[in-house]
Amino acid sequence: MSNNITPDILIQYLDNELPPDERLYVEAQVLADAGLQQQLERLRMARQAFEHYAIKEKVSNIHQQFMQERRQAPKPGTKVYWLRTTLRVAAIVLVLLVVAGVVQYSLLDNDRLYSSHYEQFTLGTARSDSDASALQQAYQRGNMPGVIGLYEQRSATQRADHFLAGQAYLATGNAVKAAAAFDAQLTANDTLSLKPYHDDAEYYLALAYLKAGLTDKALPIFEKINRQPSHTYNSEVSGWFLTQLRWLKAKQSR
């Protein structure tokens, strides 16, 4: 220090702790002494730097508290968010199901349901041609008009000829006559112990009714097949298929 101005006095000057006359004296000395000027400047910088430090410390402490509170506090709206999301998804699924149901319902008709399940019956070839009736031979050859011709000439002599005739009628689009033939097969089976093609006749009778537009007659037969796990065609008659049949029946009864 080049004079009697000590650092303590400079600090008092900066802190406004000096009386006015001493303050003026310090200012005069500082003006005249470059070394004092530099020291005063460094002290001022030190004070301001410290203020920056203090602010930063305070903000840092509040920051830590704020972040801790946020982490500890239950996130507001989380439950509401998930509830809303779940309800939104449920609503979308419901709307999609309703739309799908409406589309399904509007598209439902006998032909569509019949086509989804009909498959032409294939006669087994285990039996030799010599044992087969003329009607059976015609069926094996795929000659459906021939089968129908023979059947209508009352030449049905074999136990399964009603059934094959029914198949021929179905294949040629005559569902009513097909139903009558299948029904005849089932009636004939009542007197037989072996009951040839019984499950097949039931299933195709129901299909024939369906094709003929007689849903109310088809439905009980399909329901019976669905209730019997041992039935040959049980796996063909699903719950969804029955539902569609019921819808169709309701649609037709309006």
Place this chain on the structure above:
Amino acid sequence: MKDNLFPSDQALLAALRSNRELDKAIRFLYQQHFDALSIYIRQNSGNEQDAEDVFQEVIVSFIELVKQNKFRGDSSIKTFLYSLNRHIWLNELKKRNRMQVRNTKYEQGREQVEADVSTFIAGREARQQVMQVIDQLGESCKQVLLAFYYQDLSVKEMLAFLPYENEQVVRNKKYKCLKKLEELLHQDPVLTNNLKSILSYEQ
């Protein structure tokens, strides 16, 4: 729920200038602006930690500008904080020297911040050096200087919680600590020059 302690920008600015209400004001700024400003950082290559760090710097810078009456109120506090947030983050990205694209964004962002604020932010590194120097003072010095220069406590009030015998001992401790800090600055001409440029702006 966000509280409504400060119904206007003017009320908030008054609280920021007053050391006694500063805690409440800082908390208010956190509650009102942290989430929105964090989103900007996270949407621009930053992570959660970056968002927290930048927000702290935004608040510190803002308080200093307010205390130095450098916030002129040309824009709302909200708008100003957004500008600071963007500027500090783009400055950080530039420092990280990640991509040329970000340099372009930096230049664009810089144009939108008031020129004197840019100068203020440019001194951040020097301020960080100051923090390191102050840490060298020791806890007792920091405690006394904080009480004097930040908490606005009288020497009599300080005696209630500081382990000193009388008021003169407290004053002597203050002189000693500030001199020590001045000496540390004196020993580091580069830091002194950096600080000088910051202070020439502040005065």
